[in-house]
Amino acid sequence: MKSSRLKTGLLLIVLMVVTGCSEPPAPTEIQLALTQETELWRAGASVYTPESYQQYLSALNSARDLYTRERSRMVWFRDYQPIARSFAQVHAMGEKMQGEVQTVALQQSTEISQTADALQKRITLLKELAEELKDRRLAMRKLTQADIRIEDAKRLAKERRSKEANQKLEAARIDIDAVIKTLRPLLARYADRQQIARWKSQVDKALAESRREGKDVIIVRKVDRQLTLYRKGGRVRDFNAGFGFNFLADKLYSGDKATPEGEYKIVKKLPYSRYYKALLIDYPNQEDQQRFALAKKKKLIPANVGIGNLIEIHGGGNDSMTNGCISLQDHHISDLFAQVDVGTPVVIVGTIDYDNIIASALRGLN
C-alpha cells in the first residue's frame, strides 16, 4: 500500500515536470496586436500621433508584462483569458489609432501640399510676369531658390518630416515675399486706377489733339510693349517695342535704365544712328526737371547723378536691352522714321488698360 502511494506520488511529480515544460499555445490576440504594432510603426504613428502612440505602447507593454508573468506560472495555474482580453483591448486601441494616424497624415500632407502649391503658383505668376515683361528683375535668383526649397519640402513631407517640410516652406515664402516686397512699389502703379486714369487722360488728350489738328502722334504703352502711330486720331500702325531692364519705372535720373513717362515731342531725326536710325525726344521736359529737383532735394537719388538725356526711339531690334530708350526692329524704325516729322508729339505711358497683366498678376499675388 505504501509502495503504491509512493509510485502514484512519483508519477504525479513526473507528470507535473513533463507537462510543466510544454508550452500551451499563446492567445491569437497577442500576434494580432504585435503585427498591428509593426503596422502602426510603419504608418508613422510615432510622428503623426506621438502621444497616442506612447499610450498605445504603454498599454501593449503592460499586456506583454501580464503575459510574461502568466507564462512564468506553472502550466496548470495559467489563465490566458485575461491576457487575451488585455491584448484585445490594445488591439482595439490600435485600430482606433490607425484611423487617427491616417487622418493626421492626410491632414498634414494636404496642408503642406496646399501651401507648396500656393507658393509655387506665386512663383509661376512672377516668372510669367517676367517672361511677359522681359524684366530680369522679376526672375530673381531668389525665386529659383524658393522653387527648389518647395521641392525639398514636398520630399520631406513624403518622408513624414512635416516639421522640416514646414520650415522649408516658410523659408520659400520669405524669399517670395521679399521678391514681391521689392517689386510691389514698382508694380503697384500699374494696378493703381488713379494712375491709369491719368495715363489714359494723357493719351485721350493727345489723340483728341491729333484728331482736331489732323496731326500725327506716337503713343508708347510700356506694359504692352507697343508703340503706335496715330494720324488724325486714327491708328496707322502698331510696332513691337523694346525697353531697358528697369523700363517699368518712370525715368528719374541718368543711369537708372528707366524709360521716361510723359508728354514729349520729336526734336531731332537721326538718319545715321548707332542703332540704325533714331528719333530723339525732348527728355527731360519741364515736369521731369521738377521731379528730378524734388527727388534730389529729398535725397531720394544719389547726390552726384544728373537727370540724363538722349532718350530716343531707335532701331537695333525690339529684343535688345536699352538704357531707357525705346527700340524697334530696323525695318520698323525705317517705316516710322519716314512717316513722322520733327515736332511730332510722343506720349509715353505705363498702360491704359485697367486690367493689364501686372494688375491681374498683383491680384493673384494678393
Added chain:
Amino acid sequence: MKNLLVLIAGLALVSSLAGCAKPPQEEMNSAKAAIEAAAAEGSAKYVAEDNKKVNDEYAAAMEEIKVQEAKWFKNYDKAKQLLAQAKADADALTAKTATVKEELKQQSVAALDEATTAVTGAKAKLETAPKGKGSAADIEAMKADAAGMEAELATIQPLVDQGEFVAAAEKAASIRDRANAISTQIDEAAAKKAGN
C-alpha cells in the same frame, strides 16, 4: 521496479536542478553589443525596417528571459536561441547598413557631381548664348536662374556630410534637371539660329 523509481526520481532531481540555471548574461551582452553596433552605423536611418525587426527579436528574447527568471524550473535554452538569432541578425544588419549607406553616399556624390557639371555647363552656355534668339533679358533671366541653382547647389555637400544622402541626391537631381533645361533651351536657340 525499484530501479525504475530511482531513475524517475533522478530525472526529477535533474529537472529541478535546472531551476538553478542563470540568465545567459554573455549572450545578452553579445546581442546587445551587436545591436548597438548596428545602431551606431545608422541602421535606424538607412534600413529602418530591418532595424526594427532585430530590436523586436531582442525584446522577445528578453521577455523569454523574464519568463524563465520567474519560474521555479528555469530553462534558458529558448532565450539563448533567440539571443543568438538576434545577434546574428544584428551583425547582418550592421553589414547591410554599411553597404546601403555606402551605396547611397556614392549615389548622392555622383548626383552632386552631375548637378555641378550641369550648372557649370549651363553657365558656360549662357555666356555664349546667341543673342539673336529671344532677348538679352531672357539670357539675364536664365542667368539669374542659374545663380539661384548655384546657391542651392552649395547646400548639398552639407547634406552629404550629415549623412542625408537621399535628400542630397534628390535635390541634386532637381538642380541638374533645371540646369539641363537651360542648356537645352540655349542649344535649341542656337540650332534655330543656325537653321535660319
